[in-house]
Amino acid sequence: MKSLDAIIRSSPEQLTWQPVVENSNLPTAYEFVIAAGMGGSSLGAFLLRAGNVSLPVFLHRDYGLPQFSDSVMQKSIVIASSYSGNTEETIDAFCEAGRRHLPVACVSTGGRLLEMARTQGVPYIQVPDTDIQPRCAVGFMVRALLKLLEKNEELRALENVVQNLSTDVLEEEGRSLAKKLKGFFPLIYASGRNEAIAYNWKIRFNETGKIAAFSNVFPELTHNENMGFEFSGAQRALPQPFAVVILRDASDHPRILLRMKIIAETYQARNIPVILHDLVGATVWERIFRSFSVCDWAAYYTARAYGLDVDGEKTVEEFKDRMAQNGIS
């Protein structure tokens, strides 16, 4: 496997990959999308709102499928995405779609999922296996999903992003962020529209930075989570281990931008470091993928700052081993 810094450096190239639909009898009459997939593999569907793609999507990050009535399910398309093709939850979702005779399509590099799609004549897109960690394949997974949904305009917009992902600048931004976050657990805040962006930052800090990190969105967090950061009374004796990154998008609702400003000021007044990070770019897709490069580097330099093995996947492998010892459902 390539080293992580080489993978991050070359990841913008994923955005020019041209996905091909095999068994291309894609259903077209669906009214909504059920996106079955875990972690980074569900990110393509999760990002549709941030990308201004106005499709009703249910993220299904679980075994099986949502328990909607058959008449509702018949109006949907189930898209099962798994980079490895061997994610047990996603395989379970795919099999249930088959049992219930629902329209289904797949995205994967191979594994059991693609094997079943081929055998059953199900439409699928094969993602290139370029010897990278699954979580570094976000560009591929997003493009495959957009292709299945026939979002050609968005696919073209993504291709135009590549020229503006000058990695030296973004690496420096990420390195500088990691420096500011050293010693803290990152909390990533964004607008509700950009929830998937904040979530990708969070899981990237977890997976690459091997550090506890959480995400939340405006305006919801101003109704509850903010009350957890008063640090008054005897709570002053607790450690204050959090630092907040607010992903600010100039096109967010003005009242959300105001909420971001107030939260930044009140948290800082309680000695919680707040970093305002502007999502910049000529298009929404540029804003999304520039920020992903920054968080890739920030998580990378976070791991480095703590002397961790950035190329290891100890916890995930151990967890999978223990699940496997107990058989597959």
Place this chain on the structure above:
Amino acid sequence: MKSLDAIIRSSPEQLTWQPVVENSNLPTAYEFVIAAGMGGSSLGAFLLRAGNVSLPVFLHRDYGLPQFSDSVMQKSIVIASSYSGNTEETIDAFCEAGRRHLPVACVSTGGRLLEMARTQGVPYIQVPDTDIQPRCAVGFMVRALLKLLEKNEELRALENVVQNLSTDVLEEEGRSLAKKLKGFFPLIYASGRNEAIAYNWKIRFNETGKIAAFSNVFPELTHNENMGFEFSGAQRALPQPFAVVILRDASDHPRILLRMKIIAETYQARNIPVILHDLVGATVWERIFRSFSVCDWAAYYTARAYGLDVDGEKTVEEFKDRMAQNGIS
């Protein structure tokens, strides 16, 4: 306003309240629900999955409405819920539904929302104003939502729960939990199906306990968040301020129960305290509301343990004041 302990003690009574639909020309032909509301006011809709109500629901915790096409939106019903009736995001959603001529209904104690519903002849349910904090009105808000959706079986199931909510036992469970969690920031984990239960625990710790707390769900968290708790390398010098509560439901998928077991063991091996809390009760609604009583008390005794004013709402009031100084959009 009543004292918080008196409010918690009497809150099961909310589950026998009989909601009445005014302007009862409710739309019935909708295919999915768009639930507009913030924090606890969106909990009724959020809980439908945990309550095994198989309806496609989009939670919209934001200004405006989802940007789906008009043809999709015409097949939905927008339900705007705000305990006070003055939540600016929810009013904004209600107004946009009006502008787009979408089927809409309201749940509130009064405020601008009910005023507009009355003026415009929109179906609504008026929730009793019993002089309690909005976040303590979960029972009312859930019942109102179920009534609007004509879920009579679930309404009856809720009424049967009351006799089993013996508050002394649940108060003791909550007090004991608070004791174990003292000095830590709670992480609340549950199955994806029970996501709304975990989320209510989290916001209850934030709002009543005034403590940082986060929630996440199985199996998703075993793909990323768990990697943030290795505490290896120089991260060993960081504080380890988290304690995990796993809300275990005997009817969860067996592979999810296995994931819970493995996570409990691996976290404990890294000195992260893990409390397994079983969701018990004869029906899903009993499991839900028993656990809500426990978390109400756990959050209450958390605030008490830190010497905090359990009846105060300092942060929320300050935040609202600052938003108001900047006008209403």
